[in-house]
Amino acid sequence: MSFGQRLKRIRNFRGFTMKQLGMNLNIPERQADVRISQYESDKKMPRKDIIEQMARILDVNEWALDNPDINTYYGAMYNLFEYYFSYGLHPIKIDGKVYLTIDKNIAMDSLVESLHDWYDEYEAFQNGTITKSQFIDWMLKYPEYSKKNINKDPRKKWLEKK
Structure with missing residues (x-):
């Protein structure tokens, strides 16, 4: 999720309008909502000190806003x-x-299917059906070697590389 999406979600959760948040950041009233809108649409990224100030105003850890490491x-x-x-x-x-x-009510079926695919490959690595190198290669090239592609050349060639 982008910085802007997180900011909007948290701002709404805390009950601030864009103008209120902007004015709390000492942005002039006529520019306050425009600047916050730019942040929320990811057209502009605030400086680190502004993110820290937003976190204090919104009463959150700055990692809730910023891209966490x-x-x-x-x-x-x-x-x-x-x-x-x-x-x-x-x-x-x-x-x-x-x-x-x-x-399962929130996640898309394709994500659930992908997680099952990952589990199957991990289990194959754990039981020795595929090597650690193949398992890492599978993750790095996902979905190319996925079981969904079992009848396609990439997976067949990949399995032969053992």
Whole structure:
């Protein structure tokens, strides 16, 4: 999800109009809604200090607005939170272990099918049917080697590369 989409979702959740948010950022009233509209449509990206100020005004962590770094634990969590909004990804606990699942009412059938495809390839790697190199190659070239393409040359040639 883009910065602008996140900003709009959070701004609406907090009950701010574009003009109110802009004025709280000390943007002149006649320009306030236009500037926020530019941010929300991703036509302009605010500077880091403006993002920090928006986060304070909207009472959120700045990572909820900015593009989180997936190489940090908090950044990874904020990315997972975005998947909640986009696909209904949420945690469930089974026998004391936490798993991630998606809400089939929100996620498209094609995403559910793709997750099953990923699981099948991962399982094939785990049981030795395909090599680790093939599994990584499969992810890097997805969906080219997908089982959906089982009768097509790319997957057949890929499986022969073992």
